[in-house]
Amino acid sequence: MSTVSVSHLNKIFNTGKTNQVDALVDVSLTIEKGEFVSLIGPSGCGKSTLLRLIANLLEPTSGDIVVAGKSAKQSRLDQDYGMAFQQAGLFDWRTVTKNIELPLELKGWDKAKREARSREMLELVKLPEFADHFPWQLSGGMQQRVAIARALAAHPPLLLMDEPFGALDEMTREHMQAELLSICAKTGTTVVFVTHSIPEAVYLSNRVVVMSPRPGRITKIVDVKLDGHRNETTRERPEFFAAITAVREALRAGGGHAHTGAGVEDR
Amino acid sequence: MNPLVQRVIRRSAMFVAALVFIAALWEFYKVIGPEDGGALFGVNIFPRANSRAMPHVWDMLSRYGRPELRSSERKIWRVVLAGAWFSFRLSLVGFAIGATVGVALATLMARFKVVERGLLPYLVVSQTVPLIALAPLVVSWGGKLEVFGYEWPRWLSASVLGAFLAFFPVAVGTLRGLSSANPASLELMDSYAASWTQTLFRLRFPAAVPFMVPALKLAASSSVIGVVVAEISTGLKGGIGRLIIEYAREATGDPAKVFTAVFGAALLGLAMAGLVAAFDLYVMRHRPKEAL
Numbered sequence: 204m205s206t207v208s209v210s211h212l213n214k215i216f217n218t219g220k221t222n223q224v225d226a227l228v229d230v231s232l233t234i235e236k237g238e239f240v241s242l243i244g245p246s247g248c249g250k251s252t253l254l255r256l257i258a259n260l261l262e263p264t265s266g267d268i269v270v271a272g273k274s275a276k277q278s279r280l281d282q283d284y285g286m287a288f289q290q291a292g293l294f295d296w297r298t299v300t301k302n303i304e305l306p307l308e309l310k311g312w313d314k315a316k317r318e319a320r321s322r323e324m325l326e327l328v329k330l331p332e333f334a335d336h337f338p339w340q341l342s343g344g345m346q347q348r349v350a351i352a353r354a355l356a357a358h359p360p361l362l363l364m365d366e367p368f369g370a371l372d373e374m375t376r377e378h379m380q381a382e383l384l385s386i387c388a389k390t391g392t393t394v395v396f397v398t399h400s401i402p403e404a405v406y407l408s409n410r411v412v413v414m415s416p417r418p419g420r421i422t423k424i425v426d427v428k429l430d431g432h433r434n435e436t437t438r439e440r441p442e443f444f445a446a447i448t449a450v451r452e453a454l455r456a457g458g459g460h461a462h463t464g465a466g467v468e469d470r
Numbered sequence: 471m472n473p474l475v476q477r478v479i480r481r482s483a484m485f486v487a488a489l490v491f492i493a494a495l496w497e498f499y500k501v502i503g504p505e506d507g508g509a510l511f512g513v514n515i516f517p518r519a520n521s522r523a524m525p526h527v528w529d530m531l532s533r534y535g536r537p538e539l540r541s542s543e544r545k546i547w548r549v550v551l552a553g554a555w556f557s558f559r560l561s562l563v564g565f566a567i568g569a570t571v572g573v574a575l576a577t578l579m580a581r582f583k584v585v586e587r588g589l590l591p592y593l594v595v596s597q598t599v600p601l602i603a604l605a606p607l608v609v610s611w612g613g614k615l616e617v618f619g620y621e622w623p624r625w626l627s628a629s630v631l632g633a634f635l636a637f638f639p640v641a642v643g644t645l646r647g648l649s650s651a652n653p654a655s656l657e658l659m660d661s662y663a664a665s666w667t668q669t670l671f672r673l674r675f676p677a678a679v680p681f682m683v684p685a686l687k688l689a690a691s692s693s694v695i696g697v698v699v700a701e702i703s704t705g706l707k708g709g710i711g712r713l714i715i716e717y718a719r720e721a722t723g724d725p726a727k728v729f730t731a732v733f734g735a736a737l738l739g740l741a742m743a744g745l746v747a748a749f750d751l752y753v754m755r756h757r758p759k760e761a762l
Binding site: 258281292 | 665
């Protein structure tokens with residue numbers, strides 16, 4: 204069974220007004236269980252909008268979204284997904300542990316169960332010694348790891364990420380990418396990942412969904428054929444470069460810009 | 471040394487230095503100022519520097535050690551302190567009522583935009599009503615009104631007037647604070663399908679604290695002003711306000727006396743502000759230092 208199924212989705216902002224924006228036009232996409240799928244494209248291509256529609260933070264103008272076999276709204280109410288944003292968005296007034304426990308608190312879990320789970324999550328993101336620290340005492344990369352732990356705390360089958368590593372420096376970013384893959388391998392979580400970076404998308408994903416703006420649409424889906432465990436040497440393999448070239452060409456073919464692929468980083 | 475202790479010591483030292491500076495300025499004006507006041511371009515602007523209008527600092531201080539009345543043994547510092555303590559308790563009740571009402575109104579306004587649009591203008595108008603006009607009305611409730619079988623005590627009227635001034639900054643500050651929550655954090659709470667109340671207590675209120683603390687400081691001193699003015703305008707016995715009018719009548723014969731009560735009122739305001747500062751240190755102890 205597919206985890207996410209989107210069919211003939213349209214999203215129009217400011218319908219009928221002079222500033223009408225066709226954010227997404229006739230988008231269809233199916234994501235299988237355990238898949239890692241990246242959404243990539245220049246600014247304004249609707250990749251974040253698509254993510255928010257799947258998360259039911261926005262309502263579609265028309266079309267169907269099925270998440271974990273239910274309507275998008277029902278799966279939000281059931282917390283079938285976890286979400287992470289570019290800003291870690293941890294609460295300053297809560298310790299790392301309390302931040303991770305936030306979604307569990309909202310679900311009404313009792314204290315013992317919450318504590319056991321937050322310890323497990325801290326082990327998973329390799330921060331057990333920072334349990335009682337406050338977010339502002341951690342580096343940006345560590346904060347982002349806590350945010351991932353929070354997103355996964357309730358063991359959701361689906362993780363939605365909106366440029367989670369966009370604010371990190373290059374080295375931390377590559378390290379975090381490896382961490383994320385190992386976490387997903389352990390938990391079997393399905394991931395939808397929005398990014399600006401071609402190498403990031405290729406390194407992480409089974410499939411890269413290339414989108415283009417005005418109107419926002421899917422132009423191509425690139426299969427990444429990097430089998431098995433990905434590690435540091437993955438970035439030096441010819442298949443890696445082949446996939447990067449394929450994504451870049453798809454972005455260029457998508458057009459919509461005089462200078463093609465504007466807003467997409469090659470790093 | 472603990473940075474908190476360091477800060478407390480530094481602030482206390484600054485406070486004492488400021489007091490000494492003001493006392494020196496006072497005495498300096500007494501030396502250079504005109505005895506019977508002075509006019510500039512026909513307008514009386516220079517205060518009289520004679521000892522009836524401006525007693526020496528040491529006269530005021532030594533007055534604390536002498537009895538309140540020639541006929542009594544009670545030293546005046548005890549009378550002033552007792553009066554300040556009485557008014558302090560009234561102010562505290564007024565502050566508590568005002569803060570509660572303020573937070574409740576802010577929450578209501580944050581929840582329902584209609585309430586905000588309908589209510590906020592009236593809140594602003596309420597603060598333009600002169601307290602002195604309102605005081606006799608509220609005080610007249612004393613003895614006449616019964617609430618749940620209890621007779622309305624006269625002192626509660628003074629507290630209510632304190633609350634009347636205190637609720638406004640709290641309402642406005644809290645409302646601003648409740649809407650200050652980061653949009654990304656609100657989206658996160660949405661993604662958890664959190665209810666409005668869950669979002670209120672887990673996100674909006676904690677985010678509002680930095681806005682509420684200055685509002686509460688203002689409310690603390692406002693409630694003191696409300697209580698003292700209520701005491702003065704209605705002659706409620708036992709508080710510092712009553713002492714100020716009583717002593718002011720004796721200003722010709724005993725000019726230092728009224729100042730003992732005025733400083734008592736200042737001490738009262740400081741104590742209230744100190745309480746809020748302690749609350750601030752407590753709730754913000756784990757926040758990043760920039761927020762302090």
